[in-house]
Amino acid sequence: MSIGVTSLKATKTTLEIINSVQELNGAGVSELAERLGKPTSTVHDHLRTLESEEYLVKQDGTYHISARFLELGEQVRSRLKVYNIARPEVDALAEQSGEHANLLVEEHGRGVFVYKSLGPDAVQLDTHAGMRVHLPTTALGKAILANRPRHEIDEILDRHGLPPVTKNSITDREELFDQLETVRERGYAVDDEERLPGMRCVAAPITDNTDRAVAAVSVSCPKSRLTGKRFEETIPNMVLRSANVIEVNLAYS
Template sequence: MTSTVPVKAAKVTLEIVDTLRQLNGAGVSEIAQQLDKPTSTVYDHLQTLEREEYLVKEGDKYYISTRFLQLGNQARSRKKVFEISRPEVDELAEKTGEHANLMIEEHGLGVFLYKARGSDAVQLDTHAGMRVPLQTTALGKTIMAFRSRSEVEGVLDQHGLPKVTENTISDPDELFNRLDQIRERGYAYDDEERVNGMRCVAAPITNDDGRAIAAVSISGPKSRMQEERFTNEIPERILRCANVIEVNLTYS
């Protein structure tokens, strides 16, 4: 018989790992306080994770180990879209000098699968594996635009519409109006909706049914993403890139 009841010990272990990720390392007491768990319980979990080489200890603090890189790389390599998109994303970054990104949707969140950095790209917090609310990025919005309304409503029920900057969409009616525009246009804009001072253009990578399985984008500082470049040059590059990836996915 299949059980849907979470295993408590496994759940605590995962909560500890996620807390360490958020805090970028922490001691036993800090984690216990953060999770409202007994110090002895947290300590036992930390010891087990360290013994199995999923954590490293430096002084009094524990950190996530590089063993998670192996798991992440294996998960990413299972995504056919990653292998096919990577050279195209690299080319986008090289030709524009900006950040080029590949995103998928997983559990109702946008997951950065790959990022290439051009010669002029500014420092950003994005990295492979980073998860963000879909509506906060051009990538996420273009994925939602090429999904069914019921799927999008499911995402809203699960995660809501958290506001990250003043420009983040936080109203469902506004979101669905914006998704209609994206479908008609074929690509999405992000105008300082996740990071102040940054703009982004994204296009969907769709399957034979027209459903978005991923999205690609170019992001850069607002000062360089202006006028003709923002409204024509970058969108044209993004659409060409998405089309090449779709063709390669179909015939690979």
């Protein structure tokens, strides 16, 4: 085996270990070796290297992601023009709606939460900066997909599929395309318990001067608080106004 191939395999193993430690919210050597199907000695060597380089910390035999990733993540976020421009508008949307407001971008075919803001009545959700989700399971993701060309959407679906995150998740490609057409017609997308049971979400795309979605903004709240006119008119209008303000600021900043 060539040195180049060996190095690539080692790099892949390192990344698999980091991802597994994150997904498991901390793990020991044996647990990781079993999960990855790697020799314990190999996993241990990688863990020791990651710890010495300060990417992992060890507590009572369990390895955790270190705070160094906060520095890396904040650097990534701060270079995103849409984050810097949208942040005050997302805060205003949360205050105006009283609910949970979000900003999401697409990366490698997944939705990535970039920022969230909590209004006075917001419930606590699992979302956080850097969290990745399947685009079709969220109103945010559907708002982005609806403003992308068909071949891009097909590539994303071929890569990530349509997993049933909840019983309401869309699992049929044609049903998804029907919904995306509706999103394009009315300008905003909805998520009716498609990622989180009991929660509804309304999202609008943030597009550039070519009408390509670069991000999406949304309001999420319990289904019991998002019904009737509030679901069909009040919140959609708030979200659409916020998206428009962000788009204008992006265009002329």
